[in-house]
Amino acid sequence: MSATMTAPRRAHRSHRADGGGSLTGTGRLARFALRRDRIQIPVWAIALGGTIGYFLVVIPIAYPDPAALQTRAAIMKEPAGAMMAGPGYGLDNYTFGAMVSNELLGWLAVASALMSIFLVTRHTRDEEETGRAELIRANVVGRHAPLTAALITLAVANIAMGALLSAALIANDLAVADSLAIGAGVGLAGLVFGAVAAVTAQLSEHARAASGMAGAVLGLAYVLRGVGDAQEIGGSFLSWLSPIGWTQQTRAFVDLRWWPLLLCIALTAVLLVAAFLLAGRRDVGAGLMAAKRGRANATPALVHPAGLALRMERGSILGWAVGLFLTGLLTGSLGQGIVDSFESQPQLAEVFGGGSGGDLLRQTMASFLGFFAMGVAVFAVVSVNRMRKEETEGRTGAVLATDITRPHWLLSTFAVTAVSSAVLLLVSGFGLGLGAGASIGEMSLAWDFTVASLAYWPIVLCFAGLAVLAYGVLRAGVWWVWILLVGSILIGLYGPVLNLPEAVLDAEPFGLVPQVPGAELEAAPLVWMSVVAIALTAAGTLAFRNRDLEA
């Protein structure tokens, strides 16, 4: 009896000694994962560190003295301000540090959480879905090695990002302990949501569904703390249900306490145990949730190039619409507070293009509408560029081998981009006007801004047209379209702060659009932009008709 009991145990031990444990190969996999991410992780870290660095420069310009900071604090006391920013510690004596921890920390935590969700999904479920994990696991690699390696990569990425953030803060003469707390909070938020993604990666067969589920959890966490913080200063119990809230509850730069971060660590541990338990219960490549079935036949709406393009873009259009609407709503609701702060901050008024006199709120919100149009232009260019992938992956060739002309196919796809751009503009304008109208009790603003948003349609289509031209003349590449767009956006956003020459500011494309409803509507520039957009699209279509298909 005892012999039969000990035999398997010994076998098990020798099995381990052979290097056959479930973690075999983890080190090598982790090194390989880090090598694959050697660009991505530094880019995220530097982007976040750079954002902080940017604000560390801009905030003192916009809010040069305590009185100015106090006007900012007044905005943050409003429920809408608290919803967008944080629990509002230290509002009575708003300092630069308190502003960083109240207003920036939440967004930095969201950014690191997103990075972590993508990172974990990329190294786990994406690998399985593409079949690469099978190749890896067929080697001397333990059952839990790929997940462990992904988590090591996750830890490295978040430590790098947190350290860089803390360093940027400390370099700006902020308190060392509090700066470290901010960095640790951002890193731990990343770990928590990376761990969430490690769990969702076990549930679904598809990488997109896995990162989508984890993203939904992140969205819920942000909304919980937003609502909680709006309910009362310092946050209600809802804020304490959110990992993002925990990072903000350290009260960095106001009255530092470390223990809320322990909640992050505890939750990460629980999630990781769950992920490993789930991973141990399933086959490679399989999910715990069955993949959904679809239709056996196409609906009439689908069997047209525009219908198919819309189907492919649907998710992204919806995501953009929700994001633009909510941001518009929140920005609009802050409108009156921002305008009030102009009274003590004339230079701030300049940033938003609001001069003296007239309806300051309308003017300010009109310039915000321009910022939203810049976002829609980015959407439009990304949307047009989808055609490149369609072609290189061979689908365009298969479609053009049917009874459809090249211009018909291209313009159908472009029509989806154009119409959805208009919808996104309308949605942004509606959100902005609704928020601003609600804050001053003048609901007609919602209608005014919805209509006004269409003034930006021609300029958005000009950038979409540029992207079509770049696609038609494939060899020209697409980088120059991005340089033009990003350059226009940067000059439009920061030109006024940087005191650029008037001539440069005037030539900025988004600045050419009349700032309705704050200013008079001039038709001439809009007509010209429409002509340019049509010409660019036509030229791109013509070029596409006369070139070889890539694949």
Add this chain to the structure above:
Amino acid sequence: MSAVIDVRNLSKSFGSVRALDDLDLRLEPGEVHGFLGPNGAGKSTTIRVLLGLLHADAGAVRVFGQDPWTKAVGLHRRLAYVPGDVNLWPKITGGEAIDYFASLRGGVDKARKQNLLERFDLDPTKKTRSYSKGNRQKVALIAALASDVELLVLDEPTSGLDPLMELVFQDCIGEAKRAGRTVLLSSHILAEVETLCDKVTIIRQGHAVQSGTLAELRHLRRTSITVVCDGDATSVERLSGVHDVRRDDGRVMFTVDDDALPTAMEHLLPLGIRSLISTPPTLEELFVHQYGSADAVPAGGEQS
């Protein structure tokens, strides 16, 4: 009747790489034509020129008597194409993809689609993302076969299919042939080409090196003979047109040119034949002969 496909002296270069070099190809109506060549020989490039997706540098290309570059759409109404590497839109189902392709070609024959789905054993409700290579190929095949067209252009359509599905495919091509359709079949599966094709064109480095019926091509190669005789069969060695004579455990094996076959038989008869096996050259032998290691095609060039 005029040819369905008529390509003369077709040339196409990508930068400094000459993908097609004076290529000739001719398909008569109702013919199933095998299009053979190693990877990178220019098969897919030829097909993409025929579809009007690539512009020919030189030469005359006619499909149904028209130029595919300028008249692409009118021609596409009369043909269906199955690419070698089928990539589908990840968010839709296989059934939706079939309908999409078929409707772009002018409508779906529901009964035909259902029949093909059953024969190819494809679940149309699954998202294309979860399909294997073979299943993605089935989607393109069903979409093509369900369309009422005169010409099928198939670029290695069965490279991912299992042997059972391969048989279904051969049945379907047989039906297409009986319905009077013309088929251009680019393939690596020589048994498939041997079973299905009336004519074969073999290309190499962008140039057609052989073209004709299988019988005509076979004529270019020797027949293999294995014989057991009472007498010494190795004496056939003396005849002209007889090659590679070997003796192995009582059997004598040799190859013989087509026109020397009667003489060889006359020589063997008096020796008392116990058994004789005559094997005509397989397509594989023809193929390997064209691309034998002695004149191996250099690597590089266009992907086939």
